Structure formats: C-alpha cells, structure tokens
Amino acid sequence: MQNFVFQNETKIIFGRDEEQVVGQEAKKYGKKLLLHYGGGSIKKNGLYQRVVESLQAQGIEIFELSGVKPNPRVSLVREGVTLCKENNIGFILAVGGGSVIDSAKAIAAGVNYEGDVWDFFDGKNSVNDCLPLGVILTIPAAGSESSGGSVITNEDGSYKRAVGHETMRPRFAILNPVLSYTLPSYQTACGITDMMSHILERYFTREKNVELTDRLCEATLKTIINNAHTVLDDPTNYDARAEIMWAGTIAHNDSLNTGRIGDWGSHDIEHEISGIYDIAHGAGLAIIFPAWMKYVYKHDVNRFVQFANRVWDVEIDLNDLEKTALQGIQKTEQFFRLIGMPVKLNEVDIGEEHFEEMARKGTERGPIGNFIKLAEKDVFEIYQLAK
Ligand code: NZQ
Ligand code: ZN
Secondary structure, eight states, rough: OOOOOOOOEEEEETTGGGGGHHHHHHHGGGGGGEEEOSSSHHTSSHHHHHHHHHHTTTOOOEEOOOOOOSSSSSSHHHHHHHHHHHHOOOOOEEEESHHHHHHHHHHHHHHTTTSOTHHHTTSSOOOOOOEEEEEESSSSSOOOGGGEEEEETTTTTTTEEEEGGGSOOEEEEEEGGGGGOOOOOOHHHHHHHHHEEEEOOOOOOOOSHHHHHHHHHHHHHHHHHHHHHHHHHHHHHHHHHHHHHHHHHHTSSGGTTTTTTOHHHHHHHEEEEHHHHHHHHHHHHHHHHHHHHHHHHGGGHHHHHHHHHHHHOOOTTOHHHHHHHHHHHHHHHHHHHHHHHHHHHGGGTOSTTTTTHHHHHHHTSSSSSSSBBOOHHHHHHHHHHHH
C-alpha cells in the first residue's frame, strides 16, 4: 500500500427534503451568492422555487446564471467570473449535476485570478484561491459534489480538459434522492455508468496490497449493479435511488483511492470524444471502458480474474484464467447494454474520421493511464476496438 493523505471536507447532507436547509448553510458564507444552474429541469420540478425561498428567508441576495450545458463551456464560465467580480459575490451555489457543479468550480477559481480562467485548464497556471461553493445535487453521476476536480470544454478547438485543486471541493453538498426521480432513464443510466467507471479507474491499479480498498470498490460496484434495474424500472423507488445517489458520491470522494494509484486512461480517452461530439460523458465511458479493458487485461490477468469473480460472480477457471478475465469484461459490456447505454461508437454515429486527431490530442501532454501507460498509437487502437 502506498503512503497517502486523505482529506475530504465536503459536508454531506443526505435525505428527503434536505434542500430546505440550503439557506442556513449558505448564509455561513456571506449575504450574496451566485445561483448557478442548467437548462431548466430545476424550474420544471419546483426545486428552483424552494431553493430561492430558503435563501431569501435568510436574507441572502441572489444573482443568477443559468444555461449550463452538459459538457459545460468556458464561455459561460467567463460570464460567471465577470458577474461575480462586478457584484462582489462571495459564494456560489450550484444546483444540478456534474456540468453545473464543474462550471461553478471553474467560476470560483477564476474570480480571484487576473488572467483568463482557461489558463488553469491548459496548464498555464494553477488554481490557488477559490471562492467557496455549495451544491444541491440533482443527478448522481459525476461525483463532482465532493470531488476537487472540474472538467470544462473550450469551444475554441473542442478541447475538454480537467483541473483539480483541494480548494475547489464544495463546502457542502445536499443529496436528496427524491430530486433524482425526474431524471430521464438515459441520464440515470449515464450516471450509473459514470460512477461505475470512477470505481473501475481506481480498481485497475498496479498496486498489490490494497485489499481493503479492493473490497470497498467491489462492494460499491455490487450495490450499484443491484440497484440499477430498480431505479430504471421504478424511478420513484426511494431506497434504490438513495443507494445509487450515495454510491455516486462514494465512488469519487477519494476514499476508494487510498493507498493506490488509479488509472484514468479511459476518462482521458472519453473526454476527447465528448469534447468533439458533445455526447454524454457516461455514454462515452460505456463505449470506451470495455474497449480499454480488452486492450490492457493481459498486463495483469489475475486482477481481471478477481474482478470477474468478485463483482460479476464468474466462476474461476483455473485452467483458463484468460477466459475468466474476458468473461468479466463481457459481463461489464452486457450490463452497460442492458441499462440502455451504447457500447460501440457506431451506435452514436461516430465514425473513424477523428480517431487520429483524438489520439494525438489525448496524448499531447504525454502518455496517459497508469495501469499501463498509453501512447498515441495505443489510444488509436482503443478507438479502433470501440468502433
Ligand atoms: O440542464 P438541466 O435542465 O438541469 O438538465 C440536465 C442535463 O441535461 C439533466 N438533469 C439533471 N438533473 C435532472 C435532470 N433532468 C431531470 N431531472 C433531474 N433531476 O441531466 C442532463 C445532464 O446533466 P449533467 O450535469 O451534464 O450530468 P452529469 O452529472 O453526468 O455531469 C457530466 C459532466 O461531469 C463531468 C463530465 O465530463 C461531464 O462534463 N465530470 C466531472 C467530474 C468531476 N468534476 O469530478 C468527474 C467525472 O468523471 C466527469 O468527467
Ligand atoms: Zn467520469
């Protein structure tokens, strides 16, 4: 097990009706806030009204910036930075999913910075002084509600880039599973795929003696798998929605990362796809993760055998470990298909025309992944396996 420091200061407030406390939580950070949200789902389901009432009851002045798109754009982030600077806003409340939260984090990072906020995402500068932010989560998926990362797309060049910093972690995150009842089943499934991928990125490590985190990863994956069909068949099932929502946070709050080095190659490979084609991140991962697994499993067959056996209950064939490993990969792919995800690029009308460009852009800062290091030609081969 590697040495590690674990610190996650996001206060999680979980359960029915808990959004009602948002005013009390937010007022700890001042009397002016930016309310940041997406394309309107929070207005349709009444959440917006409840949030505004709770904030106003505490005498908080609200500035609004809506219109965050899935795969959030840097242009709106720049608008948010200007709005905060001009009005001396000291706190950001993100109400939505990963895209809204990531956009809020990028704004928070840009307010106390003289240069352009994209500097953080293309590596020209590092984040060091963020406004505090809070979250009301409406879709369990990205885990951004308690992660220190933000992923933003620059329309100029179709670059989708991630940045991470401890000060970007939200101060609080309100998780009410009822808020996820209105999700379309496709978005629910994208979220399930994304949270599973966050665990798989950590699970496929070269580190050998990490039994506790292996088993925590397996337990979280099994919980997601056991509840996935229930939330899709019965979207207002509170218990199943609650399991999925909490699993999405656990998957990405860094506790499953302790003592080990995760891979993250599949995420980098996927970001090139959603950067150009603007598909949902979870759908991109359902396509890329199985392809990545097929490309790398021979480097540690035993780990893939453990995964097949403990997560998918595949019986180990001691005479043919490779067969067992491949069965685990097949089960993963089948599961993604069963919950309604695409598992091949042609299912989302993506052809080969940008493979070379995506492989080059994805590796232009050096080889990616840690399970094995992937160079440009490897990434190209993975796109070929996914087509
Ligand atoms: O915009 P609105 O109208 O709210 O609609 C959203 C959006 O269209 C809708 N939605 C959300 N909650 C809803 C709802 N519709 C009905 N009822 C509800 N309760 O869902 C759509 C997708 O929302 P989005 O925020 O894009 O989803 P998600 O949470 O999957 O976030 C994806 C983004 O997170 C990034 C991804 O790259 C992607 O850009 N990630 C961020 C990470 C991080 N910061 O730690 C890690 C992840 O690996 C990921 O890369
Ligand atoms: Zn992800």
